[in-house]
Amino acid sequence: MDPARDPISLFAPDVREVLAVRGETADTVTVTLAGGGRGFVPGQFAMVYAFGIGESAISFSGDPYRSDVVEHTVRRVGAVTTAIGGVKPGSVLGWRGPFGNGWPMQRARGGDLVIVAGGIGLAPLRPALLTVLADRGAYRRVALLVGARRPGELLYPEQLAEWRARFDLEVEVTVDAAADNWRGSVGVVTRLIPLLDVEPSRTTALVCGPEVMMRFSAIELQRLGVPTRNVFVSVERNTKCAIGICGHCQLGSLFACRDGAVVPYELVAGLMEVKEA
Amino acid sequence: MYEDKLRNHRCARDMDSASLATLESCSLGESTWKKGDWILTTGDLATRCYLVTAGDVHIETTPPGRKSTLLQTIHGGDVLGWSWMIPPHRWAFDARAGTDVTAIVLDAAKLQEAAEADPRFGYALMKRLFTLVADRLQATRLQLMDLYGPRA
Numbered sequence: 001m002d003p004a005r006d007p008i009s010l011f012a013p014d015v016r017e018v019l020a021v022r023g024e025t026a027d028t029v030t031v032t033l034a035g036g037g038r039g040f041v042p043g044q045f046a047m048v049y050a051f052g053i054g055e056s057a058i059s060f061s062g063d064p065y066r067s068d069v070v071e072h073t074v075r076r077v078g079a080v081t082t083a084i085g086g087v088k089p090g091s092v093l094g095w096r097g098p099f100g101n102g103w104p105m106q107r108a109r110g111g112d113l114v115i116v117a118g119g120i121g122l123a124p125l126r127p128a129l130l131t132v133l134a135d136r137g138a139y140r141r142v143a144l145l146v147g148a149r150r151p152g153e154l155l156y157p158e159q160l161a162e163w164r165a166r167f168d169l170e171v172e173v174t175v176d177a178a179a180d181n182w183r184g185s186v187g188v189v190t191r192l193i194p195l196l197d198v199e200p201s202r203t204t205a206l207v208c209g210p211e212v213m214m215r216f217s218a219i220e221l222q223r224l225g226v227p228t229r230n231v232f233v234s235v236e237r238n239t240k241c242a243i244g245i246c247g248h249c250q251l252g253s254l255f256a257c258r259d260g261a262v263v264p265y266e267l268v269a270g271l272m273e274v275k276e277a
Numbered sequence: 278m279y280e281d282k283l284r285n286h287r288c289a290r291d292m293d294s295a296s297l298a299t300l301e302s303c304s305l306g307e308s309t310w311k312k313g314d315w316i317l318t319t320g321d322l323a324t325r326c327y328l329v330t331a332g333d334v335h336i337e338t339t340p341p342g343r344k345s346t347l348l349q350t351i352h353g354g355d356v357l358g359w360s361w362m363i364p365p366h367r368w369a370f371d372a373r374a375g376t377d378v379t380a381i382v383l384d385a386a387k388l389q390e391a392a393e394a395d396p397r398f399g400y401a402l403m404k405r406l407f408t409l410v411a412d413r414l415q416a417t418r419l420q421l422m423d424l425y426g427p428r429a
Contacts, residue, residue: 119425149425176420178347183375185333185350188419195352210424
């Protein structure tokens with residue numbers, strides 16, 4: 001929370017016009033809103049408000065260098081996200097942000113970078129990758145590992161194909177279950193980690209996806225030799241106020257909204273193994 | 278070059294020199310398959326163990342009346358085929374080269390003879406194979422969890 005920010009903006013949402021809605025998968029869309037993201041950094045989130053329904057924490061999924069629009073990729077899992085994901089161009093949503101910590105892009109400069117995305121986890125990692133590609137020379141080897149449930153549930157498939165065609169980016173994609181015409185890799189994304197050609201001691205890893213996937217990814221990264229302190233994950237909890245007051249997003253001694261969503265894995269490794277009701 | 282590939286494979290890494298020499302004596306050399314080639318077929322006698330060094334291998338099965346289903350992909354560093362250890366010593370699934378594949382081929386009968394004759398080698402081999410198999414089981418469990426599916 002930035003104390004220099006107008007405190008009103010922390011509580012009261014802007015009204016943002018919906019400029020475009022792009023279908024990504026059967027249950028996921030990317031909503032483009034007018035107005036920028038107030039200088040968000042990759043990994044942060046905003047509270048998006050479907051008036052009359054409710055608010056949900058949605059990560060930024062678009063280009064952080066654009067100041068005229070802001071993008072959020074939303075998966076319809078409940079009443080609020082279904083309402084947000086069901087908007088049409090010309091309608092409005094409430095918006096307040098940005099909140100939370102971002103991916104350690106500055107720290108990653110000069111070294112190798114591994115991005116591991118599982119399912120909708122690619123959405124909050126996309127701004128990180130766009131940041132890297134805008135300044136590619138600042139990083140050594142960069143690898144993007146993407147896992148999805150099925151081929152039809154891969155996010156941003158056209159962009160994935162563009163990234164795959166680059167010579168300065170390693171992109172590997174795998175699905176948990178193959179469709180009839182899929183001849184790519186089948187298996188969990190963690191299985192791609194041992195194949196990485198990076199210098200482990202100089203590698204920063206950004207991991208986002210279901211917590212089980214993040215936990216096993218971190219284990220594989222450690223087996224590869226990536227220091228635990230260089231592994232960062234994005235934790236998600238039931239975010240309400242987004243400014244570290246209500247405690248709904250508490251994870252151990254951390255508040256996901258204030259101390260996350262991006263946290264060093266070593267801070268939450270033990271917490272991820274705690275059974276929660 | 279080939280000897281380096283064998284020594285650096287996950288199945289042989291950090292083996293003592295005597296065990297490594299025994300493993301090398303069971304090797305039939307390096308083989309390559311073009312994308313789409315079958316490497317092994319369900320029901321055939323399992324007489325080989327493959328240490329994949331490069332490429333992707335698709336583990337498939339074809340249920341009766343249905344198209345071939347791609348179950349899992351293994352990559353360089355993995356071992357393909359452990360049915361030679363388990364009766365009835367026949368392949369339980371098909372394996373097809375998903376890309377061009379290179380693997381070190383081991384004679385399964387020689388491996389078993391060597392393991393029986395030298396328990397130290399046998400233990401070193403089984404310890405490594407077990408780790409690779411356990412990794413695949415963990416990964417399969419994660420696949421079964423349907424991690425990216427709709428939340429309950």
